[in-house]
Amino acid sequence: MTPDFTKVHNRFKLNNHHYNFNDLMEVAYSFVKEGEPFERALGNFLLDWLDNKDYLNVQTSGSTGTPKKLKIKKQHMVNSAIMTGDFFKLEPGDNLLSCLPSNFIAGKMMIIRAVILGLELELIRPSAFPLIDYQRKYDFCAMTPMQLKNFLKYSDNLKTIIVGGSEVPKSLIKDLQEVKANVYETFGMTETITHIAVKKLNNFKEEDVSTSYFKVLPDIKINQDKRGCLIIDAPKLSDDTIVTNDVVTLHGQNEFEWLGRYDNVINSGGIKLHPEAIESKLRKKIQEQFFIASEEDDTLGSRLILVLESDTNTLGTSIFDDLGKYEVPKKIYTLKKFIETKSGKIHRKKTLALLNTKSN
Known part of the structure; x- marks a missing residue:
């Protein structure tokens, strides 16, 4: 019972x-x-x-x-x-x-x-x-x-x-x-x-x-x-x-x-990319917190970017060797501190908004 x-x-x-x-x-x-x-x-x-x-x-x-x-x-x-x-x-x-x-x-x-x-x-x-x-x-x-x-x-x-x-x-x-x-x-x-x-x-x-x-x-x-x-x-x-x-x-x-x-899927030039799958490949090579996202692009519609929790970008291009042709980020951005949820997860949307504020 x-x-x-x-x-x-x-x-x-x-x-x-x-x-x-x-x-x-x-x-x-x-x-x-x-x-x-x-x-x-x-x-x-x-x-x-x-x-x-x-x-x-x-x-x-x-x-x-x-x-x-x-x-x-x-x-x-x-x-x-x-x-x-x-x-x-x-x-x-x-x-x-x-x-x-x-x-x-x-x-x-x-x-x-x-x-x-x-x-x-x-x-x-x-x-x-x-x-x-x-x-x-x-x-x-x-x-x-x-x-x-x-x-x-x-x-x-x-x-x-x-x-x-x-x-x-x-x-x-x-x-x-x-x-x-x-x-x-x-x-x-x-x-x-x-x-x-x-x-x-x-x-x-x-x-x-x-x-x-x-x-x-x-x-x-x-x-x-x-x-x-x-x-x-x-x-x-x-x-x-x-x-x-x-x-x-x-x-x-x-x-x-x-x-x-699904809400994170990026359509870049007609190619559907899953940020989490790309992050999984990169996680063993990047020590800092990071995530994959996208920004507007005149040619592709959306282009892949990597956002790194750091003061400066010290990543070498070799970290992308295991990625597919379309999985390589077009640009790397840095932020000193990501925004997190109460449970300690990266809040992607709010962190991206913070990045946009920094860029402006």
């Missing part, structure tokens, strides 16, 4: 302490009143979760558009927790580590997984370099690519790591091949209540057919619209079919390859 969102598993622990429903309400008030900023965020979320409403208002990160609030059913969040638990074979009493902020859906779902599945959750201050109890072993953890990169030498403490929030750099994937922990890249969004598909990044076995495709979780169906964008049918997570702006190539009924965002 599927657990109800009003229940707290009797094996649930938060930072080494057992809490039932009433106890959790009290500790939530305590976090809000006396806690550090990340604990206040946790307390506010718990109070929302434990109230008598059957839904939550959550906010998108704003990385692909204007941040917006969504109403999500609590039971759908429970279903998501169960799907993750089943896929990764999480059992009551397993140790869970969360170093993500509770303001956004990824951090919220780490808490709900623990509450619903009876996991022992250690929640620590979110930072680029998570500080954990290095004497303790953890069965499951979620991180951003930056956190994972900084945490690699301590990864023996972890059994399974999911990483998301932005694309995982190829240089990091290379480093992961020496890591014992099983690492998976996730694909999802606030609308799907975190991930609906995962891609294994290391420790491959013979049955791992592909290393470049995302595999959807059970009870999720995928398709494409006329633009080539992913359509997600996940009745346990959403009452509506979700039409994304993510351009994909489908491989069978349960796997897909992510190509980039």
Whole structure:
């Protein structure tokens, strides 16, 4: 029988302490009143979760558009927790580590997984370099690519790591091949209540057919619209079919390859270019933050540009050797500091606007 969102598993622990429903309400008030900023965020979320409403208002990160609030059913969040638990074979009493902020859906779902599945959750201050109890072993953890990169030498403490929030750099994937922990890249969004598909990044076995495709979780169906964008049918997570702006190539009924965002596609002289695919090729050669965009061109309509977070451009032309003929940027611009979303992602539109202001 599927657990109800009003229940707290009797094996649930938060930072080494057992809490039932009433106890959790009290500790939530305590976090809000006396806690550090990340604990206040946790307390506010718990109070929302434990109230008598059957839904939550959550906010998108704003990385692909204007941040917006969504109403999500609590039971759908429970279903998501169960799907993750089943896929990764999480059992009551397993140790869970969360170093993500509770303001956004990824951090919220780490808490709900623990509450619903009876996991022992250690929640620590979110930072680029998570500080954990290095004497303790953890069965499951979620991180951003930056956190994972900084945490690699301590990864023996972890059994399974999911990483998301932005694309995982190829240089990091290379480093992961020496890591014992099983690492998976996730694909999802606030609308799907975190991930609906995962891609294994290391420790491959013979049955791992592909290393470049995302595999959807059970009870999720995928398709494409006329633009080539992913359509997600996940009745346990959403009452509506979700039409994304993510351009994909489908491989069978349960796997897909992510190509980039439709709203980022650049049409240059009739050639459609995916910035994210170009960025993936360049990421191992450029140390600074950067992204690929476009500007108006009298001949091509739009021409490819590279925007670099730096005072000066010190990039040599050899970094473009692995790019196709049409993928090479026509110009490189520099900005001292990019604009980022609250979740730490590059806000492309606002950064480009800043670049235009600088140019004028």
